Amino acid sequence: xxxxxxxxxxxxxxxxxxxxxxxxxxxxxxxxxxxxxxxxxxxxxxxxxxxxxxxxxxxxxxxxxxxxxxxxxxxxxxxxxxxxxxxxxxxxxxxxxxxxxxxxxxxxxxxxxxxxxxxxxxxxxxxxxxxxxxxxxxxxxxxxxxxxxxxxxxxxxxxxxxxxxxxxxxxxxxxxxxxxxxxxxxxxxxxxxxxxxxxxxxxxxxxxxxxxxxxxxxxxxxxxxxxxxxxxxxxxxxxxxxxxxxxxxxxxxxxxxxxxxxxx
Amino acid sequence: xxxxxxxxxxxxxxxxxxxxxxxxxxxxxxxxxxxxxxxxxxxxxxxxxxxxxxxxxxxxxxxxxxxxxxxxxxxxxxxxxxxxxxxxxxxxxxxxxxxxxxxxxxxxxxxxxxxxxxxxxxxxxxxxxxxxxxxxxxxxxxxxxxxxxxxxxxxxxxxxxxxxxxxxxxxxxxxxxxxxxxxxxxxxxxxxxxxxxxxxxxxxxxxxxxxxxxxxxxxxxxxxxxxxxxxxxxxxxxxxxxxxxxxxxxxxxxxxxxxxxxxxxxxxxxxxxxxxxxxxxxxxxxxxxxxxxxxxxxxxxxxxxxxxxxxxxxxxxxxxxxxxxxxxxxxxxxxxxxxxxxxxx
Numbered sequence: 234x235x236x237x238x239x240x241x242x243x244x245x246x247x248x249x250x251x252x253x254x255x256x257x258x259x260x261x262x263x264x265x266x267x268x269x270x271x272x273x274x275x276x277x278x279x280x281x282x283x284x285x286x287x288x289x290x291x292x293x294x295x296x297x298x299x300x301x302x303x304x305x306x307x308x309x310x311x312x313x314x315x316x317x318x319x320x321x322x323x324x325x326x327x328x329x330x331x332x333x334x335x336x337x338x339x340x341x342x343x344x345x346x347x348x349x350x351x352x353x354x355x356x357x358x359x360x361x362x363x364x365x366x367x368x369x370x371x372x373x374x375x376x377x378x379x380x381x382x383x384x385x386x387x388x389x390x391x392x393x394x395x396x397x398x399x400x401x402x403x404x405x406x407x408x409x410x411x412x413x414x415x416x417x418x419x420x421x422x423x424x425x426x427x428x429x430x431x432x433x434x435x436x437x438x439x440x441x442x443x444x445x446x447x448x449x450x451x452x453x454x455x456x457x458x459x460x461x462x463x464x465x466x467x468x469x470x471x472x473x474x475x476x477x478x479x480x481x482x483x484x485x486x487x488x489x490x491x492x493x494x495x496x497x
Numbered sequence: 498x499x500x501x502x503x504x505x506x507x508x509x510x511x512x513x514x515x516x517x518x519x520x521x522x523x524x525x526x527x528x529x530x531x532x533x534x535x536x537x538x539x540x541x542x543x544x545x546x547x548x549x550x551x552x553x554x555x556x557x558x559x560x561x562x563x564x565x566x567x568x569x570x571x572x573x574x575x576x577x578x579x580x581x582x583x584x585x586x587x588x589x590x591x592x593x594x595x596x597x598x599x600x601x602x603x604x605x606x607x608x609x610x611x612x613x614x615x616x617x618x619x620x621x622x623x624x625x626x627x628x629x630x631x632x633x634x635x636x637x638x639x640x641x642x643x644x645x646x647x648x649x650x651x652x653x654x655x656x657x658x659x660x661x662x663x664x665x666x667x668x669x670x671x672x673x674x675x676x677x678x679x680x681x682x683x684x685x686x687x688x689x690x691x692x693x694x695x696x697x698x699x700x701x702x703x704x705x706x707x708x709x710x711x712x713x714x715x716x717x718x719x720x721x722x723x724x725x726x727x728x729x730x731x732x733x734x735x736x737x738x739x740x741x742x743x744x745x746x747x748x749x750x751x752x753x754x755x756x757x758x759x760x761x762x763x764x765x766x767x768x769x770x771x772x773x774x775x776x777x778x779x780x781x782x783x784x785x786x787x788x789x790x791x792x793x794x795x796x797x798x799x800x801x802x803x804x805x806x807x808x809x810x811x812x813x814x815x816x817x818x819x820x821x822x823x824x825x826x827x828x829x830x831x832x833x834x835x836x837x838x839x840x841x842x
Contacts, residue, residue, distance in 0.1 A: 242624035250612050327608045329573040331625055332596035489592075490575055 239333055240341040247312075247345025258353060265302060265357045266364065272298045273365050287428040293455045294426070296367040300454055301423050301447055303358060304382065306350050308389050308446065312343015316397040317406055329489075336485055340390060347386075370454050377463045381450035384470035388445045391477035392417070398481070401488035422448030428457065442477065445470040501585065502546035503677060503709050504570065509543040509579035511565050511733075512536050539565040541733040543579070549676070552703045552710040554720035554727040554741075558822055562733040563713045567679050570711075571599060584676055597626065600670035604682035607666055609654040615665045616650045619672060626673035633672060640668040643698060660691035667698055677709045678702070684719055696722055717814045731822055741814060748820060749812025754782045754794055759803035767797055781810075 273295055280291045289297070316339065319325035328335055361367075370378065396413050399406045418424055421443040430438050438444065449466050452458040458466050517533040518524070540562040547553055557563045568574035570581060572588030572595045581588065588595040601608070609618040623633045641647060644664040649657055657665065663683065670678055680699065684692045700723055702708050714720060720727055721741065729737040729744075737744060754770065758778040765772055765780050769788060774781035784794055791809050798804060 238627065239621075239625045242621055246610070246613060246617065246621060253612070324606055326568065326573050327601070327603065327606055329592065330571045330596055330599065330601045330608075332593040333625055334593070 240337050243338055243341040244345035244348070247342040248349050251346050251349035258356075261306070261350075261353055262357050262360060265306065265353075266360045268302055269299055269361045270364050272302070287426065289426060289428070289455070289457075292366065292368060295365050297426055297451055297455050299361055299365055299367050301451055303354055303361075304447060304450070305423060306353055306357060307347050308386065310343055310346045310350055311393045311397075312341075312346060313339045313390070313394045313397040315339065315342070316394075317400045320400040336394065336481070339394065343390065368455070370456065374453055374456060374459065377453040377458075377467070378450050381445075381453050381463075381467060381470060384467065384474055385446040385450055387474045388442060388470065388477055391474070391481045392442070392446075394481050395477070395484060398484050398488050401491055417443050417446070420444070421446040422451060426451070426455075426457070428452075440469075442473040445473045500548075501582075503549040504545070504547040504581075504583050504711070506543050506545045506566075506570075506581040507579055509540055509545075509566070509569060509581055510538070510577050511540040511562075511569060511574065512538050512577045538733050540569070540576070540730075543730070543733075543735055545728060545735065545738070547709060547711065549709050550703070550707045551726060552699075552712065552724045554724040555711055555713045555730070556717070556720060556727055556818065557730040559715075561730050563730065564681060565733075566730075567681060567711070567713060571601060571679060572596065597673070598676045600673070600675035600678040602663075602666050602670045602678070602680045602683050604663070604685035607654065607662055608669055609662065609665055611655050612653060614651045614653050615646070615657070618654060618665070618669060622669055622672055628673050632674065636672050636674070637668070640671065643701065644668055644694065660687055660694075663687060663691065663695060664698075667695060671702060671708070674706070675708065677711070680710060680712045680714070682714055682716075683712070684714065684716055692716075692719075699723055717818065721814055729818065729821065736821060736825075744817060745812060745814070748817040750785055750787060751783050751812065752786045752791065753810040754784060754791060754798070755808045755810060756780045756782065756798055756802075756804055757806035759805045762802060765802065767794065767801070769797070770794055 276291065276294050276298065280294070285291065285294075316325070319328065325335075328338070369375075392413070396410055397406060399409055403409075420427075420438050420441055423446075427435060427438050427444055427448045429435075439448070449458070449470055452466070453463055514534050514536050517535045519527045543562075543566060555563055555566070565574065569576050570583055570588055572583075572590075572592040575589045583595055584598045586595045586598070609615065610621060613621070619633075619637060623630075628636075641650065644667065646661075646664055646668065649661050649665075652661075654662060654665065667683070683699075684695055687695065696719065699710060699712070703710050703723075710723075712719065712724060725740050725742075727737070727739070727741055727744065728735065753773065756779070758765070758780060761778065765775070765782075767782055770782040770784040772780060773783045782794070782798070795807055798807075
């Protein structure tokens with residue numbers, strides 16, 4: 234029996250758990266298509282008034298927003314959300330009495346959910362293609378995108394982990410979650426390409442860790458980053474990933490020492 | 498070779514520190530910035546040793562520090578001072594390794610996975626503990642049998658009744674053959690039949706597998722039924738550690754003779770006994786069992802009164818323990834040093 238076995242099992246269970254909520258497939262595909270339609274309308278209307286901002290043509294902009302929405306199907310899964318519930322209800326104690334690493338448990342549970350949600354990409358994309366045309370990148374760009382996406386997925390996991398780990402100190406994290414979520418939606422490039430931010434602001438936003446989550450993979454996808462320019466971008470992601478992992482490890486050490494289970 | 502106790506604690510102490518709350522609406526804001534702390538001692542100077550294969554009742558009123566002790570022994574709470582080893586490991590330093598040796602059942606908190614059928618929780622646990630397929634199968638079959646889990650193995654946990662869920666939790670805690678099992682209020686809220694099934698199971702596991710069991714409970718009938726040794730704590734400190742019989746010997750100095758009178762006597766008086774209750778023709782007489790035997794008292798009663806029925810009530814554990822909580826343990830009755838060493842061998 235190898236050490237990875239429990240975590241594979243967690244991922245499998247999370248996958249089949251998600252699969253039991255069948256109605257959600259329709260609602261999430263439905264809301265996805267609606268959002269694609271809305272964004273297409275908004276951008277088409279804006280482009281009719283102005284020239285292409287930051288040199289992004291309309292078809293690239295629609296590709297960007299549609300792919301961003303597809304990515305969000307997977308990135309909005311938060312396997313660490315259960316930290317909050319577990320700390321509040323005190324069930325984290327039961328988990329700590331098991332011979333497992335809890336961060337890995339959260340990650341694998343989230344990963345199982347992610348795999349299920351990744352399946353939703355296909356029907357979502359199929360429906361979206363009725364409404365919009367999206368560009369397909371070259372093969373190297375696609376590989377770069379996949380790499381950047383995987384790195385962004387990691388950064389996103391640790392960001393969620395850190396936010397939820399606040400529960401160990403305050404037991405209530407809703408306000409913080411909401412704030413970080415808003416900031417992250419805007420600064421990660423999920424809603425707008427970061428190249429639309431003016432001058433110095435754009436530089437600052439581009440250097441923040443949030444950019445690793447959506448902006449870097451998407452810039453590679455639509456060709457804003459290509460050739461050798463891709464490498465420093467990927468390295469920046471790696472740097473953020475390592476930094477966030479290190480902070481998370483430190484925070485987890487502290488959190489573990491602090492476990493004060495409510496009640497009992 | 499000296500055999501080490503499987504659980505050993507020395508001067509274990511846990512203090513919880515919290516910010517002192519300032520009353521009032523403005524106080525709530527000031528509390529946020531306050532550096533004024535209140536310390537609450539949850540466990541104080543706990544020195545305890547438990548041998549492999551023992552079944553110990555760990556008793557105390559609410560807030561006495563029972564759960565805090567268990568949490569330290571399971572490695573999820575770091576003590577303020579003192580030390581402890583469980584099967585040779587320091588639990589809070591080697592949490593994951595310690596977790597392999599232990600099983601835990603909380604009456605109020607399930608370790609089963611809410612949305613999964615019971616059997617899938619078991620499979621997940623097998624993966625977690627890396628138990629061999631054969632051993633797992635064997636244990637599962639055995640537990641399914643004695644806990645009668647056949648009908649609900651494939652039911653999602655959230656649809657189980659409390660009694661079913663508890664049986665599931667017990668099986669879940671024992672599937673990986675733990676050496677030590679902590680039971681925290683395991684029979685709370687269960688009906689008589691389910692309680693009995695659980696007690697039989699615990700007793701069997703302890704007897705057949707030699708599993709060490711620490712049973713924390715309010716329900717003293719659990720303890721009386723299952724364990725010989727009890728550890729009594731109050732206000733975080735150890736109050737008594739020894740056999741139930743010994744506690745009864747020391748504290749249950751009085752027995753009660755219950756007499757049903759054949760005629761309506763206006764007043765009942767018996768030499769050497771105190772009338773502690775009267776309900777119609779039933780009279781309760783308390784007497785010191787050191788002074789004379791029940792036969793003597795019965796003779797005295799029947800000499801003066803016409804009686805249809807007599808019975809004797811032994812002091813029950815609950816009233817003894819209640820008395821200790823109220824009055825404190827009297828070490829003068831028996832020198833404490835005599836009680837402290839492992840009374841059960």
